[in-house]
Amino acid sequence: MEKLIITVATTGAVTTRDNSPYLPITPEEIANEVFDSYNAGASIAHIHVRDEKGNPSMDFEKFQETVERIKDKCDIIINLTSSGGLNLEEEERLKVCELAPEFASLDAGSMNFGPSVFINSPPFLEKLSNNMNEYNVKPEIEVFDTGMINNALMLAKKGLIKPPFHFQFVLGVPGGMTATPKNLIHLVDSIPSGSTWSVIGIGKHQLAMNTLGIVLGGHVRVGMEDNVFYKKDELAKTNAQFVERIVRISGELGREVADVNETRKILGLNHVGVVK
Amino acid sequence: MEKLIITVATTGAVTTRDNSPYLPITPEEIANEVFDSYNAGASIAHIHVRDEKGNPSMDFEKFQETVERIKDKCDIIINLTSSGGLNLEEEERLKVCELAPEFASLDAGSMNFGPSVFINSPPFLEKLSNNMNEYNVKPEIEVFDTGMINNALMLAKKGLIKPPFHFQFVLGVPGGMTATPKNLIHLVDSIPSGSTWSVIGIGKHQLAMNTLGIVLGGHVRVGMEDNVFYKKDELAKTNAQFVERIVRISGELGREVADVNETRKILGLNHVGVVK
Amino acid sequence: MEKLIITVATTGAVTTRDNSPYLPITPEEIANEVFDSYNAGASIAHIHVRDEKGNPSMDFEKFQETVERIKDKCDIIINLTSSGGLNLEEEERLKVCELAPEFASLDAGSMNFGPSVFINSPPFLEKLSNNMNEYNVKPEIEVFDTGMINNALMLAKKGLIKPPFHFQFVLGVPGGMTATPKNLIHLVDSIPSGSTWSVIGIGKHQLAMNTLGIVLGGHVRVGMEDNVFYKKDELAKTNAQFVERIVRISGELGREVADVNETRKILGLNHVGVVK
Amino acid sequence: MEKLIITVATTGAVTTRDNSPYLPITPEEIANEVFDSYNAGASIAHIHVRDEKGNPSMDFEKFQETVERIKDKCDIIINLTSSGGLNLEEEERLKVCELAPEFASLDAGSMNFGPSVFINSPPFLEKLSNNMNEYNVKPEIEVFDTGMINNALMLAKKGLIKPPFHFQFVLGVPGGMTATPKNLIHLVDSIPSGSTWSVIGIGKHQLAMNTLGIVLGGHVRVGMEDNVFYKKDELAKTNAQFVERIVRISGELGREVADVNETRKILGLNHVGVVK
Ligand SMILES: [Mg+2]
Ligand SMILES: [Mg+2]
Ligand SMILES: [Zn+2]
Ligand SMILES: [Zn+2]
Ligand SMILES: [Zn+2]
Ligand SMILES: [Zn+2]
Structure with missing residues (x-):
C-alpha cells in the first residue's frame, strides 16, 4: 500500500474561538x-485565512503572508482553499489561484451546509478550473456527496480538469453525505480507477473516517477545520496532536507516512513551487 | 409485495415544447x-403549471384551475410541486400548500441542477414543512443525493415531518446522484425502515430505474417532466404511453397496480380531500 | 447495451415429476x-440427463443422444452440466468434456445445497479445468456465493482457465447466497472487468433476478431446472413459456435478444460446434 | 459504542510449528x-487441541485438561471449537458440547478450504445445535461466506438456535469470502438487527479486518489460529502480542475493551462457567 498522506487543516471557515480557544x-x-x-x-497544509475580526475571508494579502510565514519554516505542500467560507465573493475565490499554490481545493457542487447553503455553481466551477489550469494548480476535488463526483467528471469531459484526479471526501456535514463506513466505501467505489483520495x-x-482512510488505502485530513475535540x-x-495520533495509528497498522516529496510523487504535483 | 403506485408527472419545469411538441x-x-x-x-398526478409563455410558474390560480379540471374528470390523488422550477420565489412556493393537496413534493436540499443551482435552504425547508403541517399535506420527500435523506431526518428530529416517510428518489439529474442500480440500492438501504419510496x-x-422500483418493492414515477422519449x-x-408500459411490465413481473384508494392506504394519506 | 443471451435449462438434477408433470x-x-x-x-441450452428412473445421471450415452437430437433440430449452443447432480462420480463428471461441447458448467466450489452438500473440491476443479482445456470447452463458471469468484480466480492464476470469464450467478439455493438485488450487485461488482455474466x-x-440481469447488462437463464412455476x-x-416472457420483458426494456451467432461472439466461443 | 470484545485463538487446526515455532x-x-x-x-479464548503428534484433534481429554489448566489461572470465557479441523469425526465434534463451555463455534456451512473441503452438512448443523441447546452452550456462528448467514437463519426458523445471534465473520480463507472492507460491510448489513458480530x-x-471490526462497532479475534506474522x-x-496491539489501537480510537463480565453481558452468556 502507498504511503499515507496526512493533510492538516488548522483553521477552516466555520470553527470559532468559542468552539476552541486553541x-x-x-x-x-x-x-x-x-x-x-x-x-x-x-505533508500538506490546507489553508484558510481570517479577517481582523476572525471571520472567514479570502483576503489575498492574508493568504500571501500566511504562505510566506509557512515557507520560511518548512517545505510543507501548500493547499489553499478556494471557498474561504460559505458566502464569499466568487471574484475573490477565483483570485486565490494567482498565488499559484501547488494544490487548491475545488468544492465540486452546491449543497445545504449546516443552517446555510454552500454554493458552487456549474459556471463558477468552470471558471475556477480554468484559473487553476492557468496557474498550474492541481485541484483537490472536495466531494460532500455522490453527485459531486459526477460534477467533477463533467468538468473532465470538457477538458477543464485532468486525470489522475485527487478526491477529498468530506463526510458528516449536515446537508452532505453522512459519515458512515458504508458511505465512504460507496464513494471510493464510484471514482475512476487511477484516482487518489483522502477522507x-x-x-x-x-x-473513524481517518482510520478507514488508512485501512482502505486512501489518505487523511485532520485538524481544527473539521473537529476540535481530541x-x-x-x-x-x-493541530499537531491530531497528526501525531494518525502517525501512531498508521504505525500500528503498518502503513508508513509520506514525506513531502513522496506526497508530491503520489499526487503528481509538478511543483513549480511558484507560490509567490 | 405491496401493489405498485404509479405517479404521472406530465409537465414539470424543465421540459419545453422544443424538447417535445407533445x-x-x-x-x-x-x-x-x-x-x-x-x-x-x-393513481397520483404530480402537477406543475406554466405561465402564458410556457415558463415554469407557481401561479396560484393556474394550480387551482388545473386541479379543478382534473377533479372534474377523476379522483386521482393530487401531488403539487412546491418548487415549481429552479429560481422561483419562496413566498409563492410556500403558498401552494394553501390549496391543501393530499400530497406535495418537498425537495430536501440544495444542489447543482444542470447549468444552474437548485436552492432549498434549511430555513425554507422548515417553513415549508410547517406549512404542509398546517394544511395537512403529506410531504413527498424528493431526494437527489444521499445527504437529502439526512436533511429530512433532521426535519423529523425537530418534529416538522412525521414518519412513516415517503421518499421520491430522483436519479440522473446532472448535479445529483447518477442513475445506477447500485446507487438506487444504496439509497433504499439508507432510509428508515417503515418508509415507502418511489423512483x-x-x-x-x-x-431502467422504474423497472428496478418495481422489482425492489418501491414505486415509480413516469412522465414528460422526467423524460420525453418513449x-x-x-x-x-x-404521458399515458409511459404509464401503459409500466402497467405491462409490472404485469409481467406479477406485481399488481394500486388504484387510488389502495394508494391512499399504502401512503397513509388521510384524504381530507380538501383541495379547494 | 449488449444483446441479451437467454439460456434455457429444461431439466436439471433436482426437479422431479412430482414437482411438475411437465x-x-x-x-x-x-x-x-x-x-x-x-x-x-x-440461444444456449444447458443440458442435464436422467437415467431410466428419472434420477440425475452423468450417463455418457444419454448426453450423446440428447445432443444429437437437439443438433438435428437446430443450431442452439450446447452447454453441458459437469455436475449432473449432487453426489455423482468425479470420473463421470469429468468424462462429459469428451463430448467437446462449446460450453460446460464449472461449479466453482463446495457448499451446503438444500439438505445435502454439493462438493467440488479444489483438486477436482483443477482436473475439470484441464479437461475443458483439452477439449476446447469454455467454462461457464457457476457461482453460488462470493468465495466461488475467488476460487475461479485462483484457477486462472494457475493458468487453468483464461479470461474473459463468463460467470453464471446462481442465487437462492438454500446454502448459497440469497436472491436479493443487493447481493447480485455485490457479485457483479466483484468480477474482473471484461467478464460477462448471467443470473x-x-x-x-x-x-426478479432475470429482470435485474436484463437491466444491469448481464444475461439470464430460465427453465425448470431452476423453477417450475410460471x-x-x-x-x-x-420451458418455452419462460423464454417467451423474458423476450417480452426485454422488448419492453429496449434490449434486443441475441441469436446463436451473436451469443457466440459475445462469449468468445471459438469452437465450431464440434459436439461429436 | 459497546466495549470491544477480544477473542484470542492461540492454536487452531491449520497452523503448524513449521509456520511458527511459537x-x-x-x-x-x-x-x-x-x-x-x-x-x-x-476476554474469550477460542480453544483447539492437538494430538501427541501436533495434529488437529477433537480428543475429549485434551479439551478437558486444557480447560482445567486455563480455569486454574483465570476466569477467561471458554469458547471451544466444534470443528477441530477439516475432516474430523462428527461424533467427536458433537461430543465437545458435553464439556458445557459457555460458548462454542458453529461453522454454518460447507466450503472449499485451502486445498480441501470443510464439511458441515445441514443434518450435522441440526445435531450440533441440538447438542449445544442441551448443554446450554451459546453458538458462535462462524460465517465464511454470505450463504452461511442464511444457513443460520434456517436453523433459527426451526427453533434450533435463538436470537440474539453472535456471528464470527472469517474473511480471507481460500474458498471463502475474500477479506475486503466492502465484503465485511456487506456481511454486517446482512445479519438480523440485534445481533452481535466479530471479525x-x-x-x-x-x-485490517480487526481494525474495521473496532471502527464498525463489531468485535475482533486475533491469534495464531488465523495469522502467525506480527x-x-x-x-x-x-499470542498476547496481537492482543496488546488491538488494545493499543482500540485505545487510540477511543473504544474501551470489555472484561470478562462485560463480555458476558454483551453476549448474553447466561451460563455460569460450568465447564466440568
Ligand atoms: Mg501552538
Ligand atoms: Mg509463551
Ligand atoms: Zn477548507
Ligand atoms: Zn416536479
Ligand atoms: Zn445444471
Ligand atoms: Zn477454530
Missing part, C-alpha cells in the same frame, strides 16, 4: 500550527 | 393528460 | 423443449 | 498463552 487565526498562529504539524508528519470526517467522525469532552490543544 | 402546458392540456394516465393506471430516472434512465429517438406522444 | 426427462422430451425454447429466443434465481426468485400457484407447461 | 500445542502451552492474552485484554482476517488481512516477515512470538 484555534489558530492569525497568519503567525497558523504558520506555527502548520510547522508543528509538519514536524509531526503532515475527512466532521466532528466526532474524524477519527476525544470526548477534551479539546485538542494543538 | 408536452401539455395549459391546465386543460394537463388535465387531459392526467385523465388519460389515470385511465391507464396512474424517477431522468431521461434515458427512466425505464424509446431511443422516438418521442412519447402522450 | 418436466422433460428423456432425450427426446428434452430435445423438444430445447427446440421450442430456441424458437422462442433461447439464475431459484424458485420464486427467478423472474406464476404463483401456476406451473409452467413448457 | 505456536502453542500442548494443553500447558495453550493455557499459558491464553493466560498471557487474558492479562493483555482478551477474523486470515493471514496478512488480520490487522508484521511483514516478522513472526509473532506470543
